Amino acid sequence: MWFQETEGAKFWMQVLNDLKQRGVRDILICCVDGLGGFPEAIEAIFPKTTVQTCLVHLIRSSLKYVPRREREQVARDLKPIYTAKDADQAQAELEAFDEEVGAAVPGHHQGWLDAWEYVIPFLAFPDEVRRVIYTTNAIEALNRQLRKAIKTKGSFPNEDAARKLVYLALQNAVPQWTRTRDWTKALLAFRSTSETASPTMQTDRHKLTLSE
Numbered sequence: 001m002w003f004q005e006t007e008g009a010k011f012w013m014q015v016l017n018d019l020k021q022r023g024v025r026d027i028l029i030c031c032v033d034g035l036g037g038f039p040e041a042i043e044a045i046f047p048k049t050t051v052q053t054c055l056v057h058l059i060r061s062s063l064k065y066v067p068r069r070e071r072e073q074v075a076r077d078l079k080p081i082y083t084a085k086d087a088d089q090a091q092a093e094l095e096a097f098d099e100e101v102g103a104a105v106p107g108h109h110q111g112w113l114d115a116w117e118y119v120i121p122f123l124a125f126p127d128e129v130r131r132v133i134y135t136t137n138a139i140e141a142l143n144r145q146l147r148k149a150i151k152t153k154g155s156f157p158n159e160d161a162a163r164k165l166v167y168l169a170l171q172n173a174v175p176q177w178t179r180t181r182d183w184t185k186a187l188l189a190f191r192s193t194s195e196t197a198s199p200t201m202q203t204d205r206h207k208l209t210l211s212e
Contacts, residue, residue, distance in 0.1 A: 001163060001166065001167070002014075002015055002018075003159055003162070003163070007035055007036070007037075007038075008036060008037050009036070009037025009038075009040060009041050010037070011037075012035070012037055012038050012041035012042075013041045013044065013045065015041075016041055016042065016044075016045040016046065017045060020045055020046070024046075026046060026048055026049070027042070027046045027048075027049040028049070028050065028190075029049070029050045029051075029052060029121075029122075029133050030042050030046075030049050030050070030051050030052070031052045031053070031054055031133050031134070031135065031136050032051060032052070032053060032054065032118075032136065033053070033054040033057045033136045033140075034053060034054070034057055034058075034115070039051045039053075039118060050121045051118055051121065052118060052121045052122050052133050052134070053115050053118035053119055054134070054135050054136040054137075055082050055119070055122075055134045055135055056134075056135040056136070056137060057135075057136070058111070058112065058115060058119065059075065059078055059082075061111060062074070062078060062111065062112070063075060074101060077097055077100070077101055078097065080093040080096075080097075081093045081094050081097060081112070082119075082123075082134070084123060085123075086123055086124075087120040087123050087124075090119075090120060090123055091116075094109070094112055094113075097109075122134050125189070125193055126189045126192075126193070128182065128185040128186045128188070128189035129186055129189045129190055129193060131181070131182065131186065132180060132183075132186045138180070142170075142173055145169060145172075145173040146166060146169050146170070146173070149165060149166070149168075149169035149172075150162075150165065150166070150169075153165055
């Protein structure tokens with residue numbers, strides 16, 4: 001558990017280096033929500049990691065300036081992009097969306113293009129894996145429970161007091177946030193993918209093993 005007033009590349013490098021020194025040898029996939037410097041830090045410390053941006057955050061960003069009455073339709077129009085069969089089709093769908101409704105979503109096209117290298121990695125995986133790695137909603141749900149516990153306390157006399165409360169909140173939250181829908185199917189797909197992955201997605205000396 002790390003305490004820091006601000007987030008940035010330097011902080012994330014410190015966290016990831018700490019994990020590496022404690023024995024983490026590799027990370028298969030890391031889904032992030034657009035935190036500044038985080039993808040670059042991951043790629044620097046664990047260069048074989050597939051970094052995927054959270055599609056839910058990206059969609060919300062796209063809908064930010066869309067009139068409320070039009071958001072449902074625009075959200076449907078965005079779906080073909082992130083449900084495409086591969087990266088080429090996704091890019092074609094993005095261009096088609098921009099031509100049809102781009103004017104209603106200021107900056108949308110550029111926003112997706114800026115994050116494109118972190119948008120498309122999950123498209124290389126089967127649907128069972130895509131459903132697990134396309135969003136950070138699981139950790140967001142955990143964060144909501146932590147914020148709820150912290151708000152009821154107000155202020156803390158010192159860092160150690162805050163650490164104890166967060167630890168207890170984590171223990172209470174575990175049963176809710178560790179459940180993953182259709183995890184058995186996803187697990188089998190992960191194993192199958194790891195066996196047929198390209199060299200950049202395989203570990204050096206050991207086969208990827210996963211467990212619940």
